[in-house]
Amino acid sequence: MKKFWKITLGVLVVLVIGGGATAYHERHNVRRLLLVHQHYAKKNILSTNQIKLNLRPAVSTKNTTATNKLNAAYREDLRHVKPGITHAKVIVNPYKTSPLSGLILVKTAAATKVKLTVHGDTPKTTLTKHVAGYRTAHSIGVLGLYANRTNRVTLTFTQKNGHKSYATYTLKTGKAPHGIGKNTLKTSHPKKMALGKGNNWLTFAVSSQGTTYGLDARGQVRWYSTNPISHVFKRLANNHLLILTKISASEHKYNALRETDFYGRVYRQYNFEGQFPTRQDHSKLATNTVIHHDAIQLPNRNLLLTVDDGSSKYVEDTMIEIDYKTAKIVKVIDLKRILPKSAYTKYDGTHRADGKIDWFHQNSMVYDPQRDELIVSGRNQDMIFAINYKTTKLQWILAAPEKLPQRYQAYLLQPTTKHFRYSGGQHAVNIIHKRKNKGESIALEFYDNNVPVTRGKTKQSKKWSAGEIVSIDQLKYTVTKTWSFGKSLGQRNFTNIVGSSYAVGRHNTLIGFGYASNGKRSEFVEVNRKTNQIVFDVDRTHFKHGDWSYRAQRMALYPGSATVKLNEIKPAMK
Template sequence: MKKFWKITVSALLALIVVGGAAAYHERHNIRRYLLIHQHYAKKDILTTNQIKLNIRPARSTARTLSTNQLSQDYRQDLKKVKTGSTHAKVIVNPYQTSPLTGLILVKTAAATKVALTVHGDTPATTITQHLKGYRTQHAVGVLGLYAGRTNRVTLTFTRKNGTTTRTTYTLKTAAAPKKIGKNTLKTSKPQQMALGHGNTKLTFAVSSLGYTYGLDAQGQVRWYSTRPISHVFKQLANHHLLINTKIKNSESKSNALQETDFYGRVYRQYNMNGLFPTKSDPTKLANNTVIHHDAIELPNHNLLLTVDDGSKKFVEDTMIEIDRKTGKIQKVIDLKRILPKSAYTHYTGTHRPDGKIDWFHQNSMVYNRKNGDLIISGRNQDMMLAINYKTTKLKWILAAPQKLPKSYHKYLLKPTTQHYRYNGGQHAVKLINTSQNTGDTIDLEFYDNNVPVTRGKTAQSKQWSAGEIVSINQLKKTVTKTWSFGRTLGKPNFTNIVGSSYAVGKGNTLIGFGYADHGKRSEFVEVNRKTGKIVFDVDRTGFAHGDWSYRAQRMSLYPESAQLNLQAISTK
């Protein structure tokens, strides 16, 4: 009887395994069928449900759990450290993806607050940061180490009675990867640069696909990530970073959106499906990158992403809003539903190897908190436009009128500047002077590649690229050019693709000429908008083809405190 039950249980288990495998296989076949046999709301426009099915974001806890485990280990290490600054435990690259970071675990007999100094080669490259609060157990995060040397880091401990003591620690780092390329300093005037309090702000070269890194005022690498980052590198309201990376380093596509920080600790990760029908044979599926150029945080803290929506015909013309906690898609905006049909059905401006039509090529967006508008840049239409985010109703268009149906001319902004030169193939749209602008008037900063893809061709086209600012009266629908810089640098700094222009403080703008000299060079130029004087200038050369610096951003290594929170992060 006992033998009979053993045989019966074994048979049942076998049936469950076989049945489970069959069910999984059946689900896979159903999903494949639904991806191939796409549902359309009307010709060329996918249904919202089909887009949600195609992209299917999913929360992943793998990296969150692994970095949580490291935090737990460091918590235990801190408990074991003996009291006294000379007994500290020093760790380089604590979260294993940011080699120029460190962690100092130290206990003090009395409650103290801590000031951190990362010694630089010059006063302008010495980084200082003050930690908040008095405590006896300290987990001091260190950012801004040099590559390939023994770094000196001093902690100053101050008791409540004002007594201070100092201890200097050494942190040895390996050389930076050669693939970062060579960064050659051409100009540096630190007193006139926007370096932030304690010189904590670096110039970050954000990669198209490769190494993203930060430079100090002397053009020295002071931070980089070993994670392959593609286009998206943003600071969120909670001071974390948002990056677009690969689910696995071995994969060819970047389909992991990750909330992380400069240390490399992971707080959330959303994996995208990216298995879409091919243009040549829609019955076959191929891996695609879903998030391609930009991601922003909305006022409700959800994330708005520029995506490929899974169409077998079109790319880079859709946005999705995902819930920050669950990763589920809350809203879909298909630009084919907003812009004229002729824009995507008669597009011939560019061609892709896979045969799909990149008619819009959305590369940036910014949300206007004052009126709820979303401002969008589309390179291949040489167009910036505003829609009401809630209703998706078109508000205005900044573009030359050529090839735009007359029914859309009512949305065009009218130039007040004489001989106004329209933007061509522009990037990196951003609001500036937001505290000064009224509800009707906005100042818009962007990088004008000056390469007309669809409209606006002039004799000046392709002769230079420039950072520009325009003032837009949204009520009167007028546009006035108020600032431009780049023409004097001429054709060597003309960039057919990529680029950025961002205000960074002190009346300065940082311009990233990411594809200079036909993609052989990237140049980062900080210029004072009032005087036109360059205060910082670095040339980047010797990098791999395709690893152009998509954007140049000035960001603080320490947007908050250097005190690391070693508590576990919820994975729910």
């Protein structure tokens, strides 16, 4: 009888597994069928439901679980640390992807607050951070170590009665990766730079596809990630980082959008499959990078992403808003529904190896909460424009009028500056400030590559690239150029692709000439806008082809507390 039941149970298991496998393959085949036989709302424009089906972002908890395991181990370590500042446990690279970070676990007999000092080579490269709150058990995060040396880090412990004690710890780090290349300091005036409180603002070279790292005021590497990063490296409202990386090291494409921090802890991750029909044979699928250039956080915490929508014909002309907790797509903005039909059906400005048409090439966006407007930059239309975010209706267009149909001419901003030069192939659009009175005027910054693709060609085109600031009166539909820097640097700093220009501190701008010298060099230049004096200048060379610096950003290593909370990170909802 026992033998009979064993045989029966075995048969049932085989049937269940076989049936489950069959169902999986059927679902896979149905999904493949839906991907290759795409549903269009109108000619050339995919339906919203088809775009959602193509992209299907999903929450992954794999890396969050790994972070929680390390947090649990460090909680246990802290519990066993003996009281006394000489008994601290020091860990380098505690979360395995940030080699120039550390964690100091220490207990004090009396409740103390802590001041952290990471000793630099000069006073302006010495980083300090005050840790708020009095406690006896401390988990102090350390950021801004040098590569390939024994670093000195001092903690100052202050009791409520004012009594101070000090301890200096050593943290040994390994060599920085070759992918960073060679960074040569050309100019540095630290007293005139925007370095933030405690000198903990670094210049981050955001990779196009490779190693992202941060430099101090002397051009020394003080942070890098072992995660390969492509284009997206942003600060979120909760002071975490948002990066675009790979789902796994063996992947070729960058299809993981990760919420992390400078220590490497992972709080959320959204994975994208990226299986799209090929241009040559619509019945075949190929893996593509879904998010291509930018991602921002909206006031509701949701994420707005520039994406390939899965079309077999067009790329880089769609945005999706995904729910921050669930990754569900809650809004789709297809630029083919907003801009002229001729812009994408008659485009011949650039050509791709896969045959798909990159008619717009969206590379940045910024949300204006005061007017509920989204401002968008498209390289291959040489165009910056604004839409109402709720309705997606056009508000204004900043571009030369050529090749723009008559009914769109009414949206054009009219220059008030004599001999106004329109941007060409621009990047990194951003709002600096806006007036309080109804927000009718905004100051807009962007990087002008000065390489017109569709419109705006002049005798000055391709002679230089520049950081630009314009003032836009959104009621009068006028635009005034208020600042520009780059012409004096000439052809050497002309960049056919990539680049950025961001205001830093009160009066400076940091410009990233990412594709200088035909892509053999990236240069990071901080300039005072009042005097046009260069106060910081670094040349980056000897990096792998394709890993030029997409943007240069000045960011604080310690935007919040230096206390590393070792509590469990709640997994995101699926």
